[in-house]
Amino acid sequence: AQSVTQPDIHITVSEGASLELRCNYSYGATPYLFWYVQSPGQGLQLLLKYFSGDTLVQGIKGFEAEFKRSQSSFNLRKPSVHWSDAAEYFCAVVPTNDYKLSFGAGTTVTVRA
């Protein structure tokens, strides 16, 4: 079945430390890939997207993601987290033959001082 998986439900990281959030997808053809962030009480905001081309994608707020076709993964990274990065992060996909954006279950990031 087609799916997008975020293996980590919750991650705690110290301020200033690096962060990596995992995302794996299961689709016949490589879908369009996205990371969204949702701060408490807010809607979702697009961090970055991958359609094709360079497998390392730069986004807003200092985030980047790397597409690895061999691993069907699209992991999100940030070299040094700030307290304001505490939020829920969603990996999402749009299959190339569909209009529907499907989300993973999300990873909640807690930043400790």
Add this chain to the structure above:
Amino acid sequence: KAGVTQTPRYLIKTRGQQVTLSCSPISGHRSVSWYQQTPGQGLQFLFEYFSETQRNKGNFPGRFSGRQFSNSRSEMNVSTLELGDSALYLCASSPLGRENTGELFFGEGSRLTVL
């Protein structure tokens, strides 16, 4: 440019009632999508409208319906409310044309509580 506006932000209903939620997309955006967000099921796609036509629908019962007006504003309606309909309902708009590449701009949502 104003963002996606959803009204009301919070509402409380009782079982069996119906509710209508409204969404005003970013000016110039013609695609509007709706999502339901719950702690148990996460973010689930409800439907998407483009130029007043529903072009995609999720796996929700017929109690959930929507429409889009000529000015791109959209409404969704839930009839015969059930306790399980308690959720954050998110609207998102997109500036793109017929092809949806998933770049969505979300509103802050309407928090529905069903008692």
